[in-house]
Amino acid sequence: MVKKLIGIDLGGTTTKLAFLTEKGEVLEKWAIPTDVSGNGGNIVPNIIKSINKNMENSNHVIDDFIGIGMGTPGSVNRDAGTVIGAYNLNWKTTQHIKDQIEKALGIPFFIDNDANVASLGEYWKGAGSKDSDVVFVTLGTGVGGGVITDGQLVHGINGGAGEIGHITVEPGGFMCTCGKRGCLEQYASATGVVNVAKHLSSEFTGKSRLKEIIDSGEEITSKIVFYLADNGDIFANQVVDRVCYFLGLALSNVGNTLNPGNIIIGGGVSNAGNTLLQPTTKYFQENAFRPVRDSTKIRLAQLGNDAGVMGAGALVLQSKK
Template structure:
């Protein structure tokens, strides 16, 4: 760690925790803090926690902080620095988070939707260094995304672009939390996926997954599915294959629409590894337009742990 190297503060605002990091221009976290969000105690408490974390990081004078980047859920206006109605933050409304932080610390501050921040993080610090354009899909509790075209994030009319989770692959399909049907999130989002597995598990009593899940009476998680698949469990593998195929079908529509053929897959479920990526690739290649078939590339995200902090910090280094 070189002291006095140019750094940014990255803040990953979540419903339970706020994660803070000092990150250098290579995307390395040099210092990290995690605080409770206190979202249930209202906006003032959350903002207080954010300020507290920044103060703590700034108290270490060994870093040349170039700016602060915040990745937030909900609708974010990059220009105004506002965060609107983030889910899991009751009574939040619309907060000028950018201005509040900038005013408090006199440091330039960028606020961005967390999914866009993850894509910019991948652009600045990850696989995107070698790519001009890609679509980032993040498979977690929800399914999010970000679109990078010619090294720039595509934000749409109000900064809400990239809602890949709510591409429907079947208008008569599974009911999604958003009110629509067949959204890819309703197949690939963690909770949906786990429920589908649970429902099918009784028909597959020979599955190691059944053993792992039932014996330990632990909650069924993507990690357990992954472990079973690694041990050669056919049912677990079929789950990952089906997931990859559905994601690939959704990405084929995305790719046809956007004319972007490289997909970066991140998020917890991406730990399903090669089986997942190969199935996304095969399904996508099968379904995209002819001119696109030769170009399809599926890559794993490079930012894994603390991708949220890194993505947020990258906003400072990204040329807006």
């Protein structure tokens, strides 16, 4: 009988879940709202309830599954299966997730940081599936990352490996939520693109729809910036160029340190496609050591919203080795 995996991708607004085969085929996937009320106390019980219900509906029993994997925001203790500091989930105190889920479902449970898990998904079934050395960078509200070397996630001494968002790209630059200045996250995330646009707008004197929007005090988003850049707005193109300069610079440092086969860019901002990829690749190549420049490729992620659940399934397989 084909053994199966359960993947869980826990997000601030939505939790995605899937039943997968060991080969990474999706048997069933669904989503539930993430209820962060009451200090996030309903999140895990809702996940348990939803898995039970879907197992029932699809005639699965506990013995069909070899494990449950989960990607989560916050600071993860992988061995204890706990999470703390996931503020968008209202998890301010330590959450004993592994204990709760294993007790309720009787299936082995494995957990890791969401960026690591998404990188595992792209490595297993996405843009990195032909290499054993891959770096994944996710450009969303923040900038996350995951490093895979010889097919294994790299965690570092206290889980800090792959924190690409906190590479300093502008010493003394914008203040980051982490407490230091000039982090990549403040320049290349969805928030970062807006920071760069607002910062540069005071110097721009030409005609630009983006500049008009900023000057009128209307809200702008990274999506608007890339849309206007695609449609020939000179100032929006300057903003995109600056964002890609910082991103390419950071990725060249990553490339020079690790020399992976692929550096994969995912997350919402990566929906800008070639508008983001081409200038980023140019700046990567300008700043990378020549042998790295010639061997490491910058690519766009392929799995989109499925990277998290796929990676959560892969986490089970890695942890079972």
